[in-house]
Amino acid sequence: NFDYIHVHDLIWAYTGYKIAKKVNAKLILDLHENMPAAIQSNYSSELLLKNLFIKLIYNLVLGIKRWKKYELDSVKKADKVVVVVEEALERFPEKYKSKFIIVSNTEEPNNWTPKSRKRVNGEFIVLYIGGVYYHRGVDTLVNSYKYLVKEYPFIRLKIIGLKNDSYSNYLHELVIENNLQDYVKLINWVPFDKVEENIISSDLCAVPHNNIEHTQTTMPHKLFQYMAMSKPVLVSDVKPLKRIVEETKSGFIFKAGNVID
Numbered sequence: 406n407f408d409y410i411h412v413h414d415l416i417w418a419y420t421g422y423k424i425a426k427k428v429n430a431k432l433i434l435d436l437h438e439n440m441p442a443a444i445q446s447n448y449s450s451e452l453l454l455k456n457l458f459i460k461l462i463y464n465l466v467l468g469i470k471r472w473k474k475y476e477l478d479s480v481k482k483a484d485k486v487v488v489v490v491e492e493a494l495e496r497f498p499e500k501y502k503s504k505f506i507i508v509s510n511t512e513e514p515n516n517w518t519p520k521s522r523k524r525v526n527g528e529f530i531v532l533y534i535g536g537v538y539y540h541r542g543v544d545t546l547v548n549s550y551k552y553l554v555k556e557y558p559f560i561r562l563k564i565i566g567l568k569n570d571s572y573s574n575y576l577h578e579l580v581i582e583n584n585l586q587d588y589v590k591l592i593n594w595v596p597f598d599k600v601e602e603n604i605i606s607s608d609l610c611a612v613p614h615n616n617i618e619h620t621q622t623t624m625p626h627k628l629f630q631y632m633a634m635s636k637p638v639l640v641s642d643v644k645p646l647k648r649i650v651e652e653t654k655s656g657f658i659f660k661a662g663n664v665i666d
Contacts, residue, residue, distance in 0.1 A: 408431065409432075410428070410431070410433065415472075415475070418482075418483075422479070432483045434483035434485070436486055438623060439623050441476055485505075486505045488508075489509055491507055492645050495622070512629040516633070519633070530562075530607045532564075533611045537564065537566040538572060542614050542641060543576060545641075546564065548583075552664065552665065554588050561589075561590065568593070601634065604636060607636065608636075609636065611639040614640075616642075620645075624645045642660055
């Protein structure tokens with residue numbers, strides 16, 4: 406006998422509902438991700454939509470309106486809905502909000518071992534580690550360095566998480582075009598067991614998200630990983646990041662997408 410069926414991703418919501426109904430169990434819907442907005446940010450790039458055939462498939466299969474309708478229908482069917490930040494509630498009708506529970510995706514501090522680092526040659530290291538996608542705003546960090554190095558040549562930027570894709574190639578091009586090879590280091594994806602040592606070797610850790618619906622309604626693990634390692638953070642002013650950093654007084658906030666700020 407089952408008391409609860411927990412659905413971890415929106416894509417499985419209907420299947421979870423059918424199973425819960427069949428075994429007479431409560432349905433818990435976990436919306437830790439804003440799936441409609443994530444799909445839109447990942448697949449609706451200008452380059453992708455230049456292809457008419459792909460645009461048709463996108464609208465039929467991946468269109469955000471279809472996903473939002475499916476998501477709301479799933480919320481209606483669920484007994485409880487889990488989200489990770491209070492900002493996620495803003496996108497749902499008031500009459501369903503009593504179903505929601507906020508369970509933040511924070512880290513267990515005991516799983517992390519903060520250590521101080523000794524600077525080599527006076528270098529100050531700014532780190533970004535994680536998924537490298539357009540909506541993460543990593544290019545904002547790179548573009549800011551053409552202004553920073555003139556006054557602060559000892560500051561270095563390390564970006565970890567690149568893949569063999571167009572956005573990663575774009576970051577490489579930015580570094581070369583702006584003659585930043587001595588200041589910006591681009592590194593491919595590393596396994597999770599290498600995350601802690603890379604955070605230790607940094608002085609300031611960044612979450613430079615762009616201001617879009619997806620980033621305004623979710624929270625990346627990396628912010629809490631940085632905090633668990635006792636590192637000051639640099640975040641953009643998207644709502645959840647700004648709120649957490651202001652509440653915890655844990656770092657600095659800049660205007661999303663603004664390389665001067």
